[in-house]
Amino acid sequence: MTADTTPPDPSFYAHPENSLGYLCRIAFRNFSRALEKRTLPLGVTAGQWRFLRVLWAEDGLSQRELSRRVGMREPTTVVALKSLEKAGYIRREPNAADRRVTNVFLTQAARDIEERLLPCVVEVNAMATEGLTPTEANQLRALLGRVIDNLQDEADTVLRRAGGE
Amino acid sequence: MTADTTPPDPSFYAHPENSLGYLCRIAFRNFSRALEKRTLPLGVTAGQWRFLRVLWAEDGLSQRELSRRVGMREPTTVVALKSLEKAGYIRREPNAADRRVTNVFLTQAARDIEERLLPCVVEVNAMATEGLTPTEANQLRALLGRVIDNLQDEADTVLRRAGGE
DNA sequence: GCAGAATAGTTACATATCTAAGTAAATCAA
DNA sequence: TTGATTTACTTAGATATGTAACTATTCTGC
Numbered sequence: 246m247t248a249d250t251t252p253p254d255p256s257f258y259a260h261p262e263n264s265l266g267y268l269c270r271i272a273f274r275n276f277s278r279a280l281e282k283r284t285l286p287l288g289v290t291a292g293q294w295r296f297l298r299v300l301w302a303e304d305g306l307s308q309r310e311l312s313r314r315v316g317m318r319e320p321t322t323v324v325a326l327k328s329l330e331k332a333g334y335i336r337r338e339p340n341a342a343d344r345r346v347t348n349v350f351l352t353q354a355a356r357d358i359e360e361r362l363l364p365c366v367v368e369v370n371a372m373a374t375e376g377l378t379p380t381e382a383n384q385l386r387a388l389l390g391r392v393i394d395n396l397q398d399e400a401d402t403v404l405r406r407a408g409g410e
Numbered sequence: 411m412t413a414d415t416t417p418p419d420p421s422f423y424a425h426p427e428n429s430l431g432y433l434c435r436i437a438f439r440n441f442s443r444a445l446e447k448r449t450l451p452l453g454v455t456a457g458q459w460r461f462l463r464v465l466w467a468e469d470g471l472s473q474r475e476l477s478r479r480v481g482m483r484e485p486t487t488v489v490a491l492k493s494l495e496k497a498g499y500i501r502r503e504p505n506a507a508d509r510r511v512t513n514v515f516l517t518q519a520a521r522d523i524e525e526r527l528l529p530c531v532v533e534v535n536a537m538a539t540e541g542l543t544p545t546e547a548n549q550l551r552a553l554l555g556r557v558i559d560n561l562q563d564e565a566d567t568v569l570r571r572a573g574g575e
Numbered sequence: 576g577c578a579g580a581a582t583a584g585t586t587a588c589a590t591a592t593c594t595a596a597g598t599a600a601a602t603c604a605a
Numbered sequence: 606t607t608g609a610t611t612t613a614c615t616t617a618g619a620t621a622t623g624t625a626a627c628t629a630t631t632c633t634g635c
Contacts, residue, residue: 276431
């Protein structure tokens with residue numbers, strides 16, 4: 246049963262402000278805009294940023310693993326990597342052991358720009374959490390994590406279309 | 411100063427899971443997928459759904475006001491309304507008093523489908539908040555609301571390009 | 576070893592969303 | 606009352622993102 250967790254009156258969700266989906270969308274959009282406002286002048290779009298962040302942490306991933314960590318579908322990754330390659334931030338290298346796999350490596354330019362981009366996300370997160378105690382910020386992360394987990398199976402079923410029934 | 415709210419160590423945000431922007435994006439995406447999984451069989455996309463929800467609450471809004479309430483830019487609204495009009499869910503009516511304005515009205519079909527769509531969002535929200543107490547769910551809403559407000563000015567400056575400096 | 580299944584990546588195409596720039600109508604200021 | 610400004614909407618064009626379907630490669634079970 247799921248009925249004892251939240252007011253289940255349908256009219257409650259008729260108002261967007263009560264809907265967690267709406268709140269997550271607006272919060273995400275405000276984050277994106279605030280971040281892109283800072284990174285676009287440096288020539289990096291929000292889409293590129295998401296991949297760079299993962300690659301700064303670990304270089305040489307396959308495209309599939311990269312997709313998983315960034316949280317995007319693979320065709321989205323293909324497009325994003327094309328733009329990153331064109332911008333000179335990555336190079337793609339066929340894997341010798343398994344020729345299906347392409348590994349993605351950062352260029353020096355991408356490493357150089359990291360220290361100018363990380364402060365952007367620090368600043369945006371600081372601004373976003375202004376007035377929140379560290380405890381509250383952590384609560385927010387934890388609660389979002391639980392919501393994400395609760396919906397993960399649903400989100401995945403679209404992906405693994407073979408698993409249906 | 412904003413430094414006393416959250417761990418400001420840049421490397422902290424190198425990991426997506428620590429970044430509120432990432433968490434909001436994944437949460438939003440999981441919501442979207444879970445919701446669309448239920449509404450698409452009824453012929454309604456997530457984009458259409460967002461506008462319908464606002465119109466169910468109040469009919470006859472101008473496109474600008476509708477954009478504001480849904481949280482989309484106006485060109486997005488134009489596209490969405492075109493698809494809603496084509497699907498037979500809205501009609502647009504020029505305002506007699508101010509001919510710049512177009513008012514948007516629901517058709518009977520849109521009213522009929524409301525009672526089949528609202529349960530979808532109720533179900534998705536129930537699933538999302540499973541294991542959360544009502545208090546925690548409200549905390550999450552409140553915290554998201556504060557983050558949204560903190561970033562709202564940033565998000566708006568892009569919009570009112572005349573205000574620059 | 577080979578046929579069929581699984582895996583990695585890509586292409587093709589559809590939506591959704593945005594910014595920038597354009598049009599038409601209303602308002603304001605002289 | 607007319608020129609400049611503002612407002613409401615639209616168009617044009619870019620980016621991001623997704624699903625479905627395709628190719629190439631590898632693995633698996635006989």
